[in-house]
Amino acid sequence: MTTSATEANAWGVVGQYAAVEVLRRAIAGGHLAHAYLFAGPPGIGRALLAQRLAQTLVCPSADDPTLPDLTTRASQQIEAGTSPDIERISIRGVCDEASHDHTTDTSTRIRICQIRRLERVASMAPFAVSRRIFIIDSADDLQADAAHAILKTLEEPPGEAVLILLASDVNALLPTIRSRCQEIVLRPMPHTELAAALRERTGLAAEDAASLARLAHGRFGLAMRMHADPSIAVLRQSATDDMRRLMRGGRNERFDVADRLGSAWYRERESVLATVDLWRDWWREVLLATSGLEASPEAMEDARGLTSADAVRALRALQTARQHLLGNTNASLALEVMMLDLPQLATAGAV
Ligand SMILES: [Zn+2]
Numbered sequence: 001m002t003t004s005a006t007e008a009n010a011w012g013v014v015g016q017y018a019a020v021e022v023l024r025r026a027i028a029g030g031h032l033a034h035a036y037l038f039a040g041p042p043g044i045g046r047a048l049l050a051q052r053l054a055q056t057l058v059c060p061s062a063d064d065p066t067l068p069d070l071t072t073r074a075s076q077q078i079e080a081g082t083s084p085d086i087e088r089i090s091i092r093g094v095c096d097e098a099s100h101d102h103t104t105d106t107s108t109r110i111r112i113c114q115i116r117r118l119e120r121v122a123s124m125a126p127f128a129v130s131r132r133i134f135i136i137d138s139a140d141d142l143q144a145d146a147a148h149a150i151l152k153t154l155e156e157p158p159g160e161a162v163l164i165l166l167a168s169d170v171n172a173l174l175p176t177i178r179s180r181c182q183e184i185v186l187r188p189m190p191h192t193e194l195a196a197a198l199r200e201r202t203g204l205a206a207e208d209a210a211s212l213a214r215l216a217h218g219r220f221g222l223a224m225r226m227h228a229d230p231s232i233a234v235l236r237q238s239a240t241d242d243m244r245r246l247m248r249g250g251r252n253e254r255f256d257v258a259d260r261l262g263s264a265w266y267r268e269r270e271s272v273l274a275t276v277d278l279w280r281d282w283w284r285e286v287l288l289a290t291s292g293l294e295a296s297p298e299a300m301e302d303a304r305g306l307t308s309a310d311a312v313r314a315l316r317a318l319q320t321a322r323q324h325l326l327g328n329t330n331a332s333l334a335l336e337v338m339m340l341d342l343p344q345l346a347t348a349g350a351v
Pocket of ligand 1: 094095096097100102111113114
């Protein structure tokens with residue numbers, strides 16, 4: 001019986017039944033928090049969960065105030081990102097500085113000027129709804145001064161505003177940000193459930209749905225994106241293959257890759273960051289496997305030679321490298337340090 005966790009999900013956020021129920025109970029009981037932290041990797045449903053929470057607060061169904069009425073105009077505006085009372089704050093978003101144009105500059109982080117705008121807008125009465133809603137997508141991208149600025153807003157929440165922070169790596173956030181938000185963790189779906197949900201929505205054959213579910217690491221949103229754009233699946237697989245080779249590779253091979261990525265950093269930041277993020281995905285999968293949880297066959301195989309502590313060390317190394325890259329330290333050096341911290345697998349089972 002798997003429908004309880006997927007289909008009986010009143011908000012349509014596939015695989016996130018538990019998270020939806022926590023929020024519905026808070027709305028029903030009138031104890032909604034001022035700030036939420038939706039934690040989980042990209043493609044797991046964080047953004048859709050935030051959107052459904054906004055829709056439920058702004059346009060509740062007449063029959064049940066814990067359900068959104070998706071047929072209203074306001075609800076459709078939220079879906080389209082044009083609602084005047086819901087702001088999404090992300091990299092290259094708007095700020096109040098006339099001289100700034102973050103859509104064309106090379107911002108790789110959420111800037112403090114964007115958070116200043118949030119503070120200003122949050123202090124104004126909303127246009128059409130009872131409270132303003134801000135979605136920070138994602139808190140991982142906050143520049144250090146922006147993170148401190150948002151902390152101030154979280155300490156003194158303005159009026160009726162609700163802040164929703166999305167984050168992949170909550171451990172990398174300021175502990176004071178975490179402690180001021182109610183944290184809701186989104187977990188990967190069991191692969192069999194995800195495969196069933198994919199078959200129902202896409203009509204994929206059983207075997208294809210099962211392999212897509214594995215490749216998507218139990219994340220419905222990611223699986224649907226890979227279904228729509230097969231090149232994403234190819235990129236993921238090639239990043240996984242590269243990392244599995246590096247795990248078995250010596251210092252020279254690792255430093256070659258660090259150098260190649262380090263020199264690419266100045267031209268193609270997005271693609272280097274994407275590679276680092278795909279490697280983090282891989283190590284999260286290995287961590288599941290070392291913890292005795294369901295994971296892809298490749299991760300299960302590599303996990304035999306590793307402990308959970310190894311996987312955690314690799315995830316920390318990748319996270320630190322990501323922060324150093326974005327903090328403008330020497331890119332090759334940051335990547336070399338990361339490579340030295342990656343666990344080494346015996347070469348017997350070479351890929
Ligand atoms: Zn700005």
